[in-house]
Amino acid sequence: MNQPIEMTKHFKHIVALMLALLFAFPVSASADQEKGDEKKDVNVKEIIFEHLGDGYGWEVPFSHVYRIPLPVIVKAEDGKWFCFSSASLTEVEVVEDMKTGEKEKHLLPVVKKVERNGRDYEFIIAKVSKHKDKVVQIFPLSPQEESRVVAMADSIAVESGSSEGAAVVPGYVYHDGKYYREYRTFDISITKNVLALFICVIIVTAMVMSVVRYYSRKGLKAPRKGMGFMEMLVDFIYTGVIKSTLGAEKGRRFAPFLLTCFFFILVMNLVGLIVIFPGGANLTGNIAVTLVLALLTFIVTNVLGKKHYWKEIFWPDVPIWLKCPLPIMQVIEIFGIFTKPAALCVRLFANMMGGHMIVITLVLLIFIFAAFGAAAAGASVVISIVFTVFMLLLDVLVSFIQAYVFTMLSTMFIAMSQEDGHAHGESAAAELSADVEA
Numbered sequence: 001m002n003q004p005i006e007m008t009k010h011f012k013h014i015v016a017l018m019l020a021l022l023f024a025f026p027v028s029a030s031a032d033q034e035k036g037d038e039k040k041d042v043n044v045k046e047i048i049f050e051h052l053g054d055g056y057g058w059e060v061p062f063s064h065v066y067r068i069p070l071p072v073i074v075k076a077e078d079g080k081w082f083c084f085s086s087a088s089l090t091e092v093e094v095v096e097d098m099k100t101g102e103k104e105k106h107l108l109p110v111v112k113k114v115e116r117n118g119r120d121y122e123f124i125i126a127k128v129s130k131h132k133d134k135v136v137q138i139f140p141l142s143p144q145e146e147s148r149v150v151a152m153a154d155s156i157a158v159e160s161g162s163s164e165g166a167a168v169v170p171g172y173v174y175h176d177g178k179y180y181r182e183y184r185t186f187d188i189s190i191t192k193n194v195l196a197l198f199i200c201v202i203i204v205t206a207m208v209m210s211v212v213r214y215y216s217r218k219g220l221k222a223p224r225k226g227m228g229f230m231e232m233l234v235d236f237i238y239t240g241v242i243k244s245t246l247g248a249e250k251g252r253r254f255a256p257f258l259l260t261c262f263f264f265i266l267v268m269n270l271v272g273l274i275v276i277f278p279g280g281a282n283l284t285g286n287i288a289v290t291l292v293l294a295l296l297t298f299i300v301t302n303v304l305g306k307k308h309y310w311k312e313i314f315w316p317d318v319p320i321w322l323k324c325p326l327p328i329m330q331v332i333e334i335f336g337i338f339t340k341p342a343a344l345c346v347r348l349f350a351n352m353m354g355g356h357m358i359v360i361t362l363v364l365l366i367f368i369f370a371a372f373g374a375a376a377a378g379a380s381v382v383i384s385i386v387f388t389v390f391m392l393l394l395d396v397l398v399s400f401i402q403a404y405v406f407t408m409l410s411t412m413f414i415a416m417s418q419e420d421g422h423a424h425g426e427s428a429a430a431e432l433s434a435d436v437e438a
Helices: 002-035 042-051 143-160 192-218 226-248 248-273 286-301 307-314 328-372 375-416 422-436
Strands: 057-059 068-069 073-076 081-085 092-097 103-108 114-117 121-123 137-141 172-175 177-185
Touching: 042 328, 057 137, 057 192, 068 286, 073 137, 081 114, 092 143, 114 286, 143 177, 192 226, 192 248, 226 248, 248 286, 248 328, 286 328, 286 375, 328 375
Parallel strands: none
Antiparallel strands: 057 068, 073 081, 092 103, 114 121, 121 137, 137 177, 172 177
16 A cells, blocks of 8 residues: 555655646746847757767766866888877867856867977867868978969869858868868877777676676575675576577577677667766667678678588579579678678667667757747757657667577578578488388
């Protein structure tokens, strides 16, 4: 009897909190309107890709201006290597509104100058360039070349019909009212995504080694709590997916790779849902990361594939007119070799990227509906918060599902490459003879 009463009390508290948000937001919105503060349009596309993209610094929790500096490692045009902090490539500009006295902070790129052997090197994070948001080396232009580039920029702006900002001229970068010749450096910097990969590797290693240390100390005693959950996941993937698909002998051979894929993807998915450091990096929403994971499955599948696997690709068991003189089936089978890892890559990337985009869009609805008045803004606060929490909880489930699906499909692809034609034929013949005898 006490549980329904407690649930009713909690429900009342939740409703009271939502109503408080509903009425508090219109008051603040109307106060801003009385001050005459003109709201700027929300650039949804820019905000989404800023959150989901990579960067040379890690955002400070609950701040979109300040960054935790990371090492920038680049190779200049003449082959020399440079290493410096990403903090030297940006600065925070404070802009004060003369009417309201409010101050806004903006993160702006600045030129990083390095002197070596009597020569000056200049680097910048390109904004108006073909290499947007990448570190490039810049070179000043002569007056003649600058006039030519400005004319090209004007022509490009006229053709595109855009009158906002400077035009992107191939081979040049625009900064602080001037164009510079750019050189795309060979970049091996420790960016946000790279550091997040290292963090995920450390987490997965710590999880696995903790289980190893437990069994080395406790023997076969069943673990509990977090260790028990880890053992349950290992047994679920190994017994339910790997062993049941590949068999006991081949399962032991490929289990280290497949279990590593599962836990690595799972940790990356869950870390990406955390708002503050060390979370916030959308690794599996980066197609480069999912492409490498799919490429590893591609290598394991095809390099370790048996003769029967390659025989079915280059000379499948189909009518002769389908494979000679026109190699119709061979082309289809070879095409299938590459579509399987491509499906792995795109499926994981699209699902995780889509989940993050939905969450960010739901939060941005608050600022979008603010332009339609205080009532619409207040209602959007409650709706956005409820649906955002729901989507985050759903993304936790999706994180497990996507790690499981990637591991399961990789196991199936490997199993197809490990088929033994003779064993398959013998088992089929045995089944046929048993049916005849029956």
